[in-house]
Amino acid sequence: MTVPLTEPHDLTGAHGLAGAHDGTAYDPVDIREFVDAEIVPHADEWDQDERLPPKILHRIGELGLWAPFLPPDAGGAAMDWTTLGRVHEEIGRGCSSVRSFLTVHTMVTWTVQRWGSDAQRERWLPRLAAGDLIGAFCLTEPDSGSDASASGTVAESNGSGWVINGEKKWMTAGQVAGLLLVFCRSAEGMSAFLVPADSPGVEITPITGVMGTRASMLAGIRLREVRVGPEALIGPPGWAAGTVMTGALDLGRYSVACGSVGVAQACLDACVAYTSRRRVREGRLSELQLIRRKITDMLVSSRAARLLCAEAGRLKDADDPATIMATWVAKYHASTAASAAASDAVQIHGANGFSADHPAARLYRDAKVAEVIEGSTELQQLTIATEAYREVAR
Ligand SMILES: Cc1cc2nc3c(=O)[nH]c(=O)nc-3n(C[C@H](O)[C@H](O)[C@H](O)COP(=O)(O)OP(=O)(O)OC[C@H]3O[C@@H](n4cnc5c(N)ncnc54)[C@H](O)[C@@H]3O)c2cc1C
Missing domain, CATH: 1.20.140.10 (Butyryl-CoA Dehydrogenase, subunit A, domain 3)
Structure with missing residues (x-):
């Protein structure tokens, strides 16, 4: 993907930000033009409405911007991190709420790509890459933020899988996310689980009236006796x-x-x-x-x-x-x-x-x-x- 950015934003020279490690030729997307035409004119309205319309989330998918850092066989464009940073800069110039969606989605998608099993990659990456499924990063709780080690959400092994109980708060994109990356305390230490948002026992409550990134569709997420199989765990238990x-x-x-x-x-x-x-x-x-x-x-x-x-x-x-x-x-x-x-x-x-x-x-x-x-x-x-x-x- 080429992402033509011109001065004063472009620091990378005449070739803009064409940035694939493998030299793949991408569909050209003028990211700045997209932001100016489709994000900047609506950012204040989204801020007041406290929501992003499905249309803009769909457009990000059409432009391949949900997870362009993934390899092409996983639905991405092998975009390097320098280029991705410039994309997130441009999106952030237009609307921090949209950038916030991309931030947490990137964190979840990269986790699956980097630490997930082959089965987890096959199951989740194509939909995450396309934006058919939005990821939410679920670490913070009502009583633990900066100090994540104080997490009170617990995952207990029940022999065939895990039972999760706890409460998470301030999840960006939580209102619309389909896949939750949930951090829990387990007997072995901190563990991370991929939990489908529609799992029985997951209760999602929108958080409204926040001061900033008001359209980032924050939610509190309660997990009551949520049962997941071993395939939900990222890596070994206690390893996260x-x-x-x-x-x-x-x-x-x-x-x-x-x-x-x-x-x-x-x-x-x-x-x-x-x-x-x-x-x-x-x-x-x-x-x-x-x-x-x-x-x-x-x-x-x-x-x-x-x-x-x-x-x-x-x-x-x-x-x-x-x-x-x-x-x-x-x-x-x-x-x-x-x-x-x-x-x-x-x-x-x-x-x-x-x-x-x-x-x-x-x-x-x-x-x-x-x-x-x-x-x-x-x-x-x-x-x-x-x-x-x-x-x-x-
Ligand atoms: C808009 C928004 C979106 C968010 N999205 C997500 C999300 O998607 N997923 C997620 O998991 N979380 C999310 N969060 C939560 C965010 O990660 C936490 O707010 C952050 O980690 C800080 O934790 P806290 O709010 O509990 O503050 P606390 O940890 O209670 O800190 C309160 C204050 O004390 C200061 N402080 C804390 N520890 C120390 C120390 N050791 N020394 C000096 N000062 C200290 C802090 O800097 C802060 O000023 C979001 C928050 C907001 C506001």
């Missing part, structure tokens, strides 16, 4: 913490980082347009130095964030474990930069910044979400500082 959870969260963090770059870019685009036409007594807003300083900060911080994401993507493509820390750094910078840019965007828009007629308010609310999910700002500060001391000690 250092593998599935760490790996999937790393990818989620990468996607959120890239999406945050998109939010920062959207803030910059909106502010340049608004200040170029809005007049005050001294002239256009765009001529005022204090405004220009904010524009400069937005541009510099969003470009720096994009470069950090590109570095994390490059290391992923090289299978270099250094990508884990590079992704923490990218996500920390990109999410805080997006929040700062969105705060300045509201300020620059004045009263209009509070209006649903302008995107600034939505961008402000959505940017804040990225500072909480996939490792909060505080956890990132702790983790990155630890790495700094480790580097010095080496």
